[in-house]
Amino acid sequence: MAALAPARYNGNMVIHTHSELRANLPLEDDGAGLPAIPVSQHPVSKFREFLDLKKLKVTGERMKIIEHVFERHNHFEADQLLQSMRDRGMRVSRPTVYRTLSLLVEAGLLRELRFGRRSAYEHNYGYPSHEHLYCEKCGNVVEFVSEELNRLQDEICQKNGFQAEQRQFIIYGTCSACRQKRQTNRKYDLI
Amino acid sequence: MAALAPARYNGNMVIHTHSELRANLPLEDDGAGLPAIPVSQHPVSKFREFLDLKKLKVTGERMKIIEHVFERHNHFEADQLLQSMRDRGMRVSRPTVYRTLSLLVEAGLLRELRFGRRSAYEHNYGYPSHEHLYCEKCGNVVEFVSEELNRLQDEICQKNGFQAEQRQFIIYGTCSACRQKRQTNRKYDLI
DNA sequence: CTATCTGCAAATCATTTGCAACTGA
DNA sequence: TCAGTTGCAAATGATTTGCAGATAG
Numbered sequence: 001m002a003a004l005a006p007a008r009y010n011g012n013m014v015i016h017t018h019s020e021l022r023a024n025l026p027l028e029d030d031g032a033g034l035p036a037i038p039v040s041q042h043p044v045s046k047f048r049e050f051l052d053l054k055k056l057k058v059t060g061e062r063m064k065i066i067e068h069v070f071e072r073h074n075h076f077e078a079d080q081l082l083q084s085m086r087d088r089g090m091r092v093s094r095p096t097v098y099r100t101l102s103l104l105v106e107a108g109l110l111r112e113l114r115f116g117r118r119s120a121y122e123h124n125y126g127y128p129s130h131e132h133l134y135c136e137k138c139g140n141v142v143e144f145v146s147e148e149l150n151r152l153q154d155e156i157c158q159k160n161g162f163q164a165e166q167r168q169f170i171i172y173g174t175c176s177a178c179r180q181k182r183q184t185n186r187k188y189d190l191i
Numbered sequence: 192m193a194a195l196a197p198a199r200y201n202g203n204m205v206i207h208t209h210s211e212l213r214a215n216l217p218l219e220d221d222g223a224g225l226p227a228i229p230v231s232q233h234p235v236s237k238f239r240e241f242l243d244l245k246k247l248k249v250t251g252e253r254m255k256i257i258e259h260v261f262e263r264h265n266h267f268e269a270d271q272l273l274q275s276m277r278d279r280g281m282r283v284s285r286p287t288v289y290r291t292l293s294l295l296v297e298a299g300l301l302r303e304l305r306f307g308r309r310s311a312y313e314h315n316y317g318y319p320s321h322e323h324l325y326c327e328k329c330g331n332v333v334e335f336v337s338e339e340l341n342r343l344q345d346e347i348c349q350k351n352g353f354q355a356e357q358r359q360f361i362i363y364g365t366c367s368a369c370r371q372k373r374q375t376n377r378k379y380d381l382i
Numbered sequence: 383c384t385a386t387c388t389g390c391a392a393a394t395c396a397t398t399t400g401c402a403a404c405t406g407a
Numbered sequence: 408t409c410a411g412t413t414g415c416a417a418a419t420g421a422t423t424t425g426c427a428g429a430t431a432g
Contacts, residue, residue: 057386057431078421093389114305117397120420133353140352148343153362160333161367162324164424169360171344176352248406248411256406284414289397306423341385 034143036073039126043070043109046125050107064090065100066109075113075122076140115170135175143173155156225334227264230317234261234300237316241298255281256291257300264318266304266311266332306332306361326366328373333366 041049047066051058068085069076076084082097101121104110111124115134131149133142149169157164174182205333232240238257238262242249259276260267267275273288292312295301302315304324324333340360365373 018294051208055386058385059431061388074303090382095390095423096388099387106288117308133351135353136356142353144347144351146343146347148339152337152339156324156337157362157364160335161370162323162333162362163365163370164362165327165364167360167362169358171348171353171358172352173348173356179352179354246411250406250412285414286398286415290412367414 007071034128034130034145037126037128041124043125044171047104047107047109050103050109056103061096062100062103064092065097066104068108069104069121069124073123073127075120077118077120079118081121087103098166111166113168113170131169133171133173133175136172137174137178137181140177194225225319225321225336228319234314234316236297238295238300241294241300247294252283252287253291253294255283256288260295260301260312264314266313268311270309272312287343302357304359304361322360322362324362324364324366327363328365328367328369331366331368343377349362 004171013185044063044066047062048058048129051062064085065081068088069081073150077102078097081101082092082094085092085097090153101110101119105112105121109123109125110121111169113120113122113132115132127147129150130145135141135178153164194261199250204323208230235254235257238253239249242253244260255276256272259271259279259281269285269288269292272292273283273285276283276288291337296303296315300314300316301312304311304313306323315347319336321334321336324335326332344355
């Protein structure tokens, strides 16, 4: 049994909705993600509201970051975000990226994930609550939604007088693609 | 600081509050917990077997560490383990602690947990698989067992062709004790 | 104006590694 | 004997912080 999440998270996402909502989706997905939740405000205006409330400033850097982050639905790490912004010619410093990510989490716009030692982030606004299957071989992530899990959590929290703020349910293991690869390798080994 | 709540039993769910995980606190624990699983071998002999299989050596340091770790059922971090061993006059270096913890995880004797940035460890041999409620206010952890969750995991993995190696289900929030404290404070605020 | 930001360089902090001396099989 | 270990000091790598100059409101 390997240590927790040795593979570096590669930002690839394969999305699958748990069957309570949709029966057997193909494992490969177009990357569009789970169906978006209709929200009344754009994340940017939500963030402006938050900054206002906290008496913080709406700066060019903060706006560049949030716009970049909400362009696509994917998981990313601080460093990947920085790199991807720089690739597009947007100049921001690493500390500012970290500081802004913290604000976005505090504002409820992003959710922080810990697959491994580094923090990963994903949209928390306009995107349904979901869980993750993390492949330790290739670092891919599969998302799934389970109503049953919500129910189970409510039940457990109620019994313990616990007020849940958020949860992290990650199943670590080997994805179907990597299992097949392995199977192939095994055949070669046997020859 | 953290008063231990008594173990509580709720139908199928067995709940137990563990001692606080903060790095600055001693490794004290009440030693209770979920009911132990009967196992045929002592963890130490299991470890010896593992070392043998891997052609690794049974050293004094490794034995000191595993004996210390399996004396009590509690969660601990690498640094706490080191400190607690030193307090008892056992000399081991930090790198050796880290290296041995990795081996114990690899051998299936310990399970690695990540509540925060540091890794925490708990017994995985002779102790049932369980989940955690983590209080963000006081750092206390409540363990619980849910058969339903096992079933749910199997179902999800089967549907995704995913081979689960392990899982981490942590609910973050506020425990009942801290909620009550807060309630009390709130009353004062209102006066 | 001036409280808040930003970027830089340096600090932090858990964890890991290179290496020379040691030790179990 | 000698492959595998240990402890030390130093490296790593993600994240954070102090601070001087920049900027939003």
